[in-house]
Amino acid sequence: MFKSFIVFITCLFSLFSFAQDYSLLWQGYFSYNNVRDVVRGKDKLYAASENAVFSLDLETQELTELSTVNGLSGETISTIYYSDLYELLLIGYENGLIEIAFDNDENILTVVDIIGKVTIPPTEKRINHFNVFDNLVYIATDYGISVYDLERLEFGDTYFIGSGGAQVKVSQTTIFGDFIYAACLGGNGLKKAQVANTNLIDYQNWQQVTLGDFLAVESVGNNLYAIRTNRRLYTVVNDVLTEQFLYADTPLDMRSVGANLVVTTMNDTFIYDESFNLVIQASVTPDFNTAFNVATIDNEIVYIGTKDFGILKAGYASPNVFEETHPEGPLLNTPFSIKAMANSLWVTFGEYDIYYNPYPNGGPHRRGFSHLKEEKWINVRYNEVLEARSLNTISVNPFNNDQVFISSFFSGLLEVNEDEPTILFNQTNSGLESLIVPSNPNYVDIRVGASMFDLNGVLWTTTSFVEKPLKSYNPSNNQWKSYSFNEIVTEAFDNRFSDIVIGSDNAKWLGSFNHGLIGVNDNGSNYSLKHLSGEEANMPTDYVTALAIDKRNQLWIGTFKGLRVLYNTSNFFTDDDVRAEExxxxxxxxxxxxxxxxxxxxxxxxxxxxxxxxxxxxxxxxxxxxxxxxxxxxxxxxxxxxxxxxxxxxxxxxxxxxxxxxxxxxxxxxxxxxxAQEDLQSAYAYPNPVRPGFNIVEEKVKIKDISENVNIKITDIEGNLVAEAQSRTNQRYSGYNLEIDGGTAYWNGKNLANNIVASGVYLVMLSDLDTYETKVLKLMVVR
Incomplete structure (x- = not known):
């Protein structure tokens, strides 16, 4: 690995920083389906999704991920480039950030110079293309061209090459002969300058080859090619453009790879030799109905970055027979709602805005859902979800974890059994109802949002913009019930809900858009309805966004303007002076x-x-x-x-x-x-034995599956007290050697004198303070 840059780190510290690797405690679950750029580097292929990168080892076919867990920023990636000489990957972002990942090094170098340029508007800092010549990177951006020295890891000049030195969008640059060429947008055409000129910062040293809007410029062998926004590709000879081809779709990428020119449109990838003879053409197929973004080649294999299937790989002999390649992950990088269970995670990608409108950004969205099950992703695309759109809240049946209900903020309620969508409940086959548009009585729009199962296995859902917004559904007998909020909400349009939680007493609590907290007490024939809102109730706003009931039956209330707690929920329906507290x-x-x-x-x-x-x-x-x-x-x-x-x-x-x-x-x-567990029967300690390679101080011994109110004593084999903790006293993060966090206790291996204990057998004595149940565990420590 090339490491001469280390000499310059101290003097350049203010310009960049090294990002931290968080992989010890964190894990990323990024989608790599939408590949925006692909480059060849040494024995690997690098591919960039929206905000993460993966590499494919071309010999072993091993996939390696690089994300925020490894130190990337998480911003939106626009382009990447690999330098064989310096063994590093350049990552450019839409906001102007540049990050550098070095081979065989966990550090990520973050370069913020472009972001920090106050003379450039934030919307015009996008990195469009990296072009490396010798040790210099010519960075095409939305403001012009910046130069970065890979050997010294520092920026050089910036070229504003528009008329009078104005900032112009440069989509791509290339070196051809003695000149650097720049493809420009905004009518600024194709420009060139002597690459050896030491004063390229002077816009007058840039010549206008032709006007127009250019997407790309690239050289292959003795030929120079350029593409305009009119979908035409030209050869450039003595600054004269000659049209070679008109594409059916706008070219998205043009690059040289060895002696070949590769042009990619949304439906096709064209590979030419340096004389512009077509070698092969790969096209979108019914089996992989997607859009192409970019492509590269290696050893007569074409690698195409797509919108939906990561990289599609095909050989020259069969250019339309594809193999899908990318790391496992969810469908998209826009998770909207999630639900975790033991060794399982459900993810939806539906979307509605703060006004409960499912139409932002082109909605209602057709996006499917993802399920992480025992470390494997199961992705169910939109064409498999019975046309349910804007999928959001997920509820798992507590008596049958294979039965899942996913709310649709446009289509109703989707039932999923063993990862297969089976029923879409709507106005025709359930108690759900559509909102009413007086001017269009045939319009159907069923906005099901927050949902939750109660202790009896009954599913409670909320439907916005209808007169009876609270619905219950019993999967065991297919019975639906509806509940009106007319006492509180007089207009159906005002029924909009963010969250629902259910207490141990079966009371339902709903967060509303403009009526604060709504409580529903439904005990047999008794039906009570009450809400908490306004300044007299000490609510900072009537827009409640999130709810949670804690272990002490206290209701935590998140709002659009802060946090409140209802400390006594038992008297909510009987006390006329209930207040929430900050x-x-x-x-x-x-x-x-x-x-x-x-x-x-x-x-x-x-x-x-x-x-x-x-x-x-x-x-x-x-x-x-x-x-x-x-x-x-x-x-x-x-x-x-x-x-x-x-x-x-x-x-x-x-x-x-x-x-x-x-x-x-x-x-x-x-x-x-x-x-916490109900008893101590399943309590255990791990690792056991504690071996010499285990960092007991940092990683700690875990005492798992303990009860809620427990006393723990650790003694040596002779009965000498080593450490002691008690629930609600020695809680985790309190700085004790033995700490308790719910159903797990953590021991850092230190005794009462704050010294690490010697090798030996230790007794962990557990005592439930409520039931007086006891249990003793033996723990072996080997140092």
Missing amino acids: IVILEDGIAKELLFQQIVTDIEVDGANNKWVGTADSGLFYFSSDGQKTIFHFTKDNSPLPSNIINDVSLDESNGIVYIATNKGLVSFRSGSSG
Whole structure:
């Protein structure tokens, strides 16, 4: 690996930084279906999806992923380039960021010079193309051309080559003979300059070859080619353009690979020799009905980056017989709603805006769903989901985990059995109903959103914009019931709901768009309806966005403007003066409201009764059970989160995994916490034995499957006390040697004197403080 750059790191520190590798506790679940660029490098092929990269070892066919977990930014990738000489991968982004991944090195170099240029508008910093000549990279951008020195790892000049030195969009550059050519958009045409000229920063040293809009310029052997936006490819001889071909679709990419020219359109990839003779043509087929983005070749194999199937690989002999290649992952990098179970995760990609409109960005969306099952992804595309659109909330039947119900914010409710969509419930075959448009009585639009199963296995769903928005469905007898909110909401149009949770007393709590918190008490013939809203109830806004009931039956309420807690839910329906309370914390000695004015998107309660809180622009928070202590605050700057916009959070408590859905991808954090058990029968310690290679201080011994209120004592074989902890006292992240987090305790191997214990047998004595059940575990430590 080329490492002469190290000499310059200290003097260039202000211009770049090395990103951290987070792979110890974090995992990324990115989609690699939409490949935006492909390049050949040494013995590998590199492919860039929207915000992650993967490599294919051409000899072993091994796939390796590179994402935010390894230090990438998570921003939207626009182009990549591999340098064989310096053994590095350049990654360019739409926002102007450049990152450099070095072979056999875990560090990612982040270069922010272009982002930091205040003289260039933020919308015009896109990296369009890398062109390497000797040790210099000519970077085509939306403002002009910047030069980067790969040997010194520093920027050189920037060329503004428009009239009078104006900024112009440069789509691609190439070196041909003694000249550098630039394909420009915005009517700025094709330009050239002497590549050896040391004053290319002066726009007057750039000559106008021709005017127009050019998508690409590339040289192959003794020929120079250019493509205009009129879909025509030209040869350029003595600055005269001669048309060679008119494509049916606009060319998306043109590149030289050895002695070949490769041109890609959405439906075809054309491979020419250097004299522009067509060698092969690969086209979209019915088996892989997608759009091509880009292509490259190696050893008479064409590799095509597609919108839906990652890389499609085909040999020259059979150019339309494809093999799909990409790492496993979900369908898309836009997870909207997630639901975690033990060793399982469901993901949907439907979308509606803050006004519960499913039409943003071209909706209602036809996107299918994904299921991570025992570390394998099962992807169900739109053509398999019975035409259900804008799929969102997922509810898994607690009595039959193979039966799943997915809400559609346009089509109703989709039932899935063993990963196969089986029934789409709508206005014709269920208690669901469509919203009514008076001017179009035949219009059908069934906006099912938040849903949840109760303890009896009955599914409760919310339907927006209808008179009876709360529905129950019993899968065991196919019985539907509907509930009206007319006492509170007088107009059907105002029935819009973000979340639903169900308490242990079977009370239903709903977050509404403009009526605050709505409580429903349905006990047999007793039906009570009440809402909490307005300043008199201490609600910062009537737009409730997220709800969670914790282990103490306290209701945590996320809103569009902060966080509230209903500490006593039992008297909600009988007390006329119920109020929600803010959480006041001390920050630098000053009393402040927790998450003041923050848009809360989700709240989840873990086994230790701590709270995971997602926000719309501030990342993810992990609070102690009472909210007084911030244990973690993850953002895209200090973690692998690809975005600070958190769409959803879900917990796999069996494995201590927190899944986090952002608007730019899905990641997980191994928190280690788990739910408490009813008894101590299944409690165990691991690793056991603790071997010399295990870092006991950092990785800790885990005592799993303990009960909710337990005392733990660790002694040596002679009965000397080594460590002790008690639930609700020695909680995790409190700095103790033995800490408890829900159903798991953590011991760092240290004794009461804060020294690491010697080799030997240790006794872990468990005692349930409620039932007086006891259990003793033997733990062997070998140092």
